[in-house]
Structure formats: structure tokens, C-alpha cells
Amino acid sequence: MTIRLDKWICDNLNKTRKEAKDYIKANNIVVDGVRIKDSDYKFDPYASEITINGKSITSKPEYTYIILNKPAGYVSANSDNVHKTVFELLPKEYKDYSIVGRLDIDTEGLMLITNDGALNHKITSPKHHFDKTYFIRTDSPCNEDDVKKVETGFDYGEEKPSLPGRLNILSTEENDCTAEITIHEGKFHQVKKMMHTLGHEVIYLKRLSMGPITLPESLNTGEWRLLNEEEIKSIEEYNV
Numbered sequence: 001m002t003i004r005l006d007k008w009i010c011d012n013l014n015k016t017r018k019e020a021k022d023y024i025k026a027n028n029i030v031v032d033g034v035r036i037k038d039s040d041y042k043f044d045p046y047a048s049e050i051t052i053n054g055k056s057i058t059s060k061p062e063y064t065y066i067i068l069n070k071p072a073g074y075v076s077a078n079s080d081n082v083h084k085t086v087f088e089l090l091p092k093e094y095k096d097y098s099i100v101g102r103l104d105i106d107t108e109g110l111m112l113i114t115n116d117g118a119l120n121h122k123i124t125s126p127k128h129h130f131d132k133t134y135f136i137r138t139d140s141p142c143n144e145d146d147v148k149k150v151e152t153g154f155d156y157g158e159e160k161p162s163l164p165g166r167l168n169i170l171s172t173e174e175n176d177c178t179a180e181i182t183i184h185e186g187k188f189h190q191v192k193k194m195m196h197t198l199g200h201e202v203i204y205l206k207r208l209s210m211g212p213i214t215l216p217e218s219l220n221t222g223e224w225r226l227l228n229e230e231e232i233k234s235i236e237e238y239n240v
Contacts, residue, residue: 031050032049070108099113107206150167166182
């Protein structure tokens with residue numbers, strides 16, 4: 001992975017892009033034994049030796065992004081005295097990472113975990129309106145009126161009505177309904193509260209996607225893997 005020198009200065013020395021350019025001109029920056037004066041010089045910060053005015057500088061650790069197929073019965077927490085946590089499904093080196101959008105103990109499916117605070121904020125901040133799609137099963141049949149209410153947004157007991165979403169009914173029976181619902185906010189128990197207000201209790205809930213990231217069919221319940229570069233880039237470039 002290569003990076004521009006001015007971008008590296010911004011990330012590691014907390015400079016603005018303009019400050020970084022001035023900083024490069026004013027200081028003796030050496031990469032692998034060569035003094036660099038060009039802001040657009042590209043190098044691999046994890047494979048290169050970098051010194052500034054004779055002092056060796058270590059790059060910040062590379063960020064890690066994990067996708068997990070969460071099972072029911074695990075809480076979304078780094079530690080818990082009563083229940084198993086999702087971090088028990090991961091190697092210990094990730095125990096202090098952050099969950100991107102928590103799931104209830106009985107909810108399954110897609111979970112992202114990372115040490116990248118900026119990306120976490122991008123996905124979870126309400127102002128970014130990241131799509132989140134869930135598979136649901138309810139205890140009563142859904143109908144077109146439910147679809148219209150989800151599409152327009154409605155009061156479900158919070159300070160503000162829900163933002164417009166999507167409800168795609170997959171099957172409906174006398175005492176059962178399966179559907180996919182897409183929301184943009186991801187507030188506490190939001191899907192369950194919305195369906196309850198519509199007159200349905202959610203008896204099964206599974207998150208299928210967050211923004212451009214979809215739960216892989218090859219990832220079994222309880223399994224995890226690292227996101228690849230293409231997936232990470234798709235999150236960084238995602239706009240609703």
C-alpha cells in the first residue's frame with residue numbers, strides 16, 4: 001500500500017493538508033535514506049524507514065475491518081459478566097475493537113468490527129443515513145398498508161417519526177409473515193418498535209446488509225473474516 005507523503009503527515013502528525021506541505025518544506029524528512037521535498041512523493045509507510053530531523057517515526061497501526069455473522073445468544077459488548085460476547089468468537093488481539101452498529105442478543109447476522117473510529121462514525125452517524133437491511137419474521141401477516149407506512153415514515157414512539165424506508169413482503173400467511181425491511185437510522189430496537197407499532201411482533205431478526213456490505217452466503221453463523229480492499233473502498237465511497 002502506497003500513500004502520498006503529505007497525506008501520511010496529515011494522518012500521523014495531525015496536520016492539515018496545507019500545513020503538511022509547509023512542514024515537508026521546513027523539515028528534513030528522509031524515507032529509506034533519501035531526503036524527500038515533494039509533497040506528492042508516494043511510499044509504503046509500513047515497509048519504509050522514515051526519519052524527521054533525524055528522529056525515527058513509526059506509522060500508526062494499519063486499520064483492521066472484520067465482518068462477523070453473529071449468532072443469537074451473544075451480546076454486542078467487549079465484556080459481560082452474564083452472557084457470551086461477540087468478541088469470544090474472535091482472536092484476543094481484537095478484544096478492544098469497536099462494534100459498528102450493535103445487535104440485540106437474540107438478533108443474528110451481519111456485524112462489522114473495527115479499530116477505525118472515522119469509518120465507524122461514517123456508518124453509524126444518523127446524518128449519513130447508511131442503509132441497513134434486515135430479514136424479519138413476524139407473528140401476524142403484513143399488508144400493503146404496512147408497506148406504505150414504512151415507505152413514508154411514521155410515528156413509532158420516538159421523538160421523531162422514522163425516516164422513509166422499504167418493506168418488501170416475501171411471504172404472508174394467516175399467522176406469519178417474512179419480509180425484508182430497510183431503514184437508515186438504526187436506533188435502539190428500531191425494527192422491533194416499528195413493527196410493533198404496525199401491529200406485529202418480530203419473532204426472528206437477522207441483519208443482511210449495511211450500506212454496500214452484504215452478509216456473504218459463504219460465511220456461516222459464528223464465522224468471521226477480514227474485509228477485503230474492495231469492500232473497504234466501497235464503504236469509504238458510499239453515499240445514500
